[in-house]
Amino acid sequence: MRAFADLLETLVHTPRRTRKLALLRAYFRATPDPDRGYALAALAGTLEMPSLTPSVIRGVAQARVDPRLFALSHDFVGDLAETVALIWPDPPTPPGPPPGLSETVERLRAASRAARPGLLDELFDRLDPSARFALIKLCAGGMRVGVSARLARTALAEEFGRPLSRIEELWFALSPPYADLFAWLEGGEEPEADLSLAFRPMMLANPLEPERFETLAPADHIAEIKWDGVRVQAAATRAGRRLYSRAGEDLAPAFPDILAAMDWQGCVDGELLVAIDGAPRPFAELQARLGRKRVTAKMLAEAPAHIRAYDLLHDGERDLRALPLAERRARLAAWIETHAPARLDLSPEIRFETWDQLAALRDAQRAEGQEGLMVKRRDAPYAAGRPIGPWWKWKRDPLSADCVLMYAQRGHGRRSSYYSDFTFGAWEPDPEGPPGAERLAPVGKAYSGFTDAELVELDRWVRAHMTQRFGPVRAVEQALVVEVAFDAVQISRRHRSGVAMRFPRIKRIRWDKPADEADRVETLRALAAPQG
Amino acid sequence: MKATELLELRPQGLWCPPAGAFIDPVRPVDRAIVTHGHGDHCRPGSRALLATPETVAIAEARYGRTAFAATQAIPAGRPMRLGDATITLVPAGHVLGSAQVVVEAGGARAVVSGDYKRAADPTCAPFEPVPCDLFVTEATFGLPVFRHPPVQDEIARLLASVRAQPERCHAIGAYALGKAQRMIAELRRAGWDRTIYLHGALVGLCTVYGRLGIPLGPLETVRGQGAELKGEIVLGPPSALNDRWARRLPDPVICAASGWMRVRQRAKQRGVELPLVVSDHADWDELTATITETGAQTVWVTHGAEEALCLWCADQGLDARPLALAGRGEEEAM
Known part of the structure; x- marks a missing residue:
């Protein structure tokens, strides 16, 4: 428990990915089974633990600590788990050596509901504050140390020199404490697993630069829309149904409507969208459904999920990945025809003769849910990773607007000494001013797009032009114009300006441009996709 | 009475x-x-x-x-x-x-x-x-x-982090009077005999401590040493470590020595990578x-x-x- 608690304690304060990886690698190398397997499960969110409600945890603590002092402490600390971990009085003599992680996990899992408070009390006595915290978090779910399942698997791949793609294929067929996985990582036999539902590492595209066209023949390629949703892989066999994200995370809990509709067998690669009558809705509506553990009936009705299929990896049990794309697409179309699946349709192929023709189509794209085109070689098999050549993504050119810097905030980690998070605005009529008066309405926030040298200049400018502070946020003089690039504008009721930008980034600092010549909210609104 | x-x-x-x-x-x-x-x-x-x-x-x-x-x-x-x-x-x-x-x-x-x-x-x-x-x-x-752990344990954690990341410098936020000198003295007790580098705001009081008979070992003001500070320990006022001053340090691990570091949300809010629970x-x-x-x-x-x-x-x-x-x-x- 000690090593696991130390790992969590260090991870929570470590912002840097490379450092997190180093910590995870060292832990997985040095820790014996089954502790490291339970730790992996806890970090990856696959550890099943009895759920302890806050009232059970509070009850155990208040049996030891004056409830008034406990309440005052909880008010101060904020987090119940941390309050209990810190306030628990050390017994004069510990009733035994600190338990290991596996002992803790196994005993808690075996304990009946009635026995759990007593067991917690005993374990708390044998642990120190940071291990108590880890124990409570194990039962409360969600370590919140900034480690994704993918990062944990990446650490395994790097430390033990096995391909990440193979670990990801095996992952969903294995279960905690992963003794067979670690045995294989350390040089043993690959675990025997039913891989029919396993995640198949996805094939990804590279950005298409215009100069490429000279070497590409239109006839060798097919084009389709690059839909603006979340890339998914939906797999269904007799063993069950799975919905994976691009990183192999399980999306099923957030999308019961999709799972319920998967009454077919096979494995489809596609784009997850919120769509009503086949028409994609703004990305924000999909985002509202992502990451939910529980989905309300209202959400299911108002924001129905839908898969627009790009590719067919398995038809029933048959693996199609080695076939050329053209053949897989034909099978996909036929498969959809045969099964007529609910909540799933085909991403249609775009006919074109020349690249110029395709470019014109791309430039005309404004509809909701489209972020550009995909160009794919007809003869390419489905290959994991991002091979150069078979698949290209050709995003439409970003839109841009000149906006005025309004607020700045310091960044995190390496950027903590820089004002690097910016809020900017566009002009709108000021209803409180005299006729014709204008004021700025915030239209977006950006943390990127600028070079390191520009960041230094922006930071210096912010420091010299602060006017007000609101907590960590600094208001600045409304005088600096920045050119903001963004992928789309969406009409939004949540923002005062009535518009929201998708993927805004600061493209250029317009030192030359007077603030009153910056763009107006109206202009941005006109860039939004037609509604309905 | x-x-x-x-x-x-x-x-x-x-x-x-x-x-x-x-x-x-x-x-x-x-x-x-x-x-x-x-x-x-x-x-x-x-x-x-x-x-x-x-x-x-x-x-x-x-x-x-x-x-x-x-x-x-x-x-x-x-x-x-x-x-x-x-x-x-x-x-x-x-x-x-x-x-x-x-x-x-x-x-x-x-x-x-x-x-x-x-x-x-x-x-x-x-x-x-x-x-x-x-x-x-x-x-x-x-x-x-609030129950402060033994200061030796916190110093040991600091030195372990210094050993584990020799390519970075460890910058400890510590109040100029008392905390800074105590951290230095405890580092000396733990065997850290290398030069300890100071933000200018800490120098005056360290000198007073020295004059009053509290030995603090070799100290030097942070100027433009740059990469020479890799693997070294630097002390400064907490406010300086999250600000422009810290940019002169080679990839610093920001540490803070304070009793408040006991509460992890406090440490996180302040952008501290290595919280040290040391209180006076x-x-x-x-x-x-x-x-x-x-x-x-x-x-x-x-x-x-x-x-x-x-x-x-x-x-x-x-x-x-x-x-x-x-x-x-x-x-x-x-």
Whole structure:
């Protein structure tokens, strides 16, 4: 428990990915089974633990600590788990050596509901504050140390020199404490697993630069829309149904409507969208459904999920990945025809003769849910990773607007000494001013797009032009114009300006441009996709 | 005379009627008895300053020799007559020179603790409990969630991190008076004999400590050493470490040495990568043990979490009340 608690304690304060990886690698190398397997499960969110409600945890603590002092402490600390971990009085003599992680996990899992408070009390006595915290978090779910399942698997791949793609294929067929996985990582036999539902590492595209066209023949390629949703892989066999994200995370809990509709067998690669009558809705509506553990009936009705299929990896049990794309697409179309699946349709192929023709189509794209085109070689098999050549993504050119810097905030980690998070605005009529008066309405926030040298200049400018502070946020003089690039504008009721930008980034600092010549909210609104 | 008549709260601070002096006044007064050199206890401008020789030296270093019209140094443990009272300064273990103020008159005794801690500190004399009728205690960490770990453990964690990341420099945010010197002295005890690098704001007080006989080993001011600071330990005021000053350091691991680091949300809010739980204030166990040890029947609780400590006192049958002193706790709040 000690090593696991130390790992969590260090991870929570470590912002840097490379450092997190180093910590995870060292832990997985040095820790014996089954502790490291339970730790992996806890970090990856696959550890099943009895759920302890806050009232059970509070009850155990208040049996030891004056409830008034406990309440005052909880008010101060904020987090119940941390309050209990810190306030628990050390017994004069510990009733035994600190338990290991596996002992803790196994005993808690075996304990009946009635026995759990007593067991917690005993374990708390044998642990120190940071291990108590880890124990409570194990039962409360969600370590919140900034480690994704993918990062944990990446650490395994790097430390033990096995391909990440193979670990990801095996992952969903294995279960905690992963003794067979670690045995294989350390040089043993690959675990025997039913891989029919396993995640198949996805094939990804590279950005298409215009100069490429000279070497590409239109006839060798097919084009389709690059839909603006979340890339998914939906797999269904007799063993069950799975919905994976691009990183192999399980999306099923957030999308019961999709799972319920998967009454077919096979494995489809596609784009997850919120769509009503086949028409994609703004990305924000999909985002509202992502990451939910529980989905309300209202959400299911108002924001129905839908898969627009790009590719067919398995038809029933048959693996199609080695076939050329053209053949897989034909099978996909036929498969959809045969099964007529609910909540799933085909991403249609775009006919074109020349690249110029395709470019014109791309430039005309404004509809909701489209972020550009995909160009794919007809003869390419489905290959994991991002091979150069078979698949290209050709995003439409970003839109841009000149906006005025309004607020700045310091960044995190390496950027903590820089004002690097910016809020900017566009002009709108000021209803409180005299006729014709204008004021700025915030239209977006950006943390990127600028070079390191520009960041230094922006930071210096912010420091010299602060006017007000609101907590960590600094208001600045409304005088600096920045050119903001963004992928789309969406009409939004949540923002005062009535518009929201998708993927805004600061493209250029317009030192030359007077603030009153910056763009107006109206202009941005006109860039939004037609509604309905 | 009742012990509670020895002290009363006035807008300027804690007034001691029989001595005709204020203890740690927040505004300039005629006569100030000062427990220690931190800015929230020792402010410039009073006409006469009465304190330990170390505190007088620290006050003069911080505010200049002209900040007080007159200063009087009384060594710890030597009683002094002031008006109708006897005043004795007794070590408080907080920072170099820190003292409790013992006030005796009419057969009653009150002790004003100032800030204190019970853990050992190589840079100052240890706290000595004084039996009394009225004890005025601080309560910066007056909640049972605060139990400071042994400082050696925290230093060991720091040195382990330094060893694990030799390509980075470790920059520790520490208050300029007391915490900085204690961290340096504890690093020396743990065998760290390399040069320790300082932000300019820390240099003056480290020099005063050296002059007052607290050895701190080789120190150097951070200038433009750049990559030379890889693998080294740097100390600076907490405010400087999250600001432009820190950019001159090679990929720093931002550390903070403070009792507040016990609460991980606090550490995260401040962008600290390595929180070190090192405090110069008594933790909950020390506060309650000290109150018991003084035998005081009346306890006044100042700056911090007064409510919890007053509750605890009431449960012990003591007469306790919070004392609302303005402007306290600023060094730990940083």
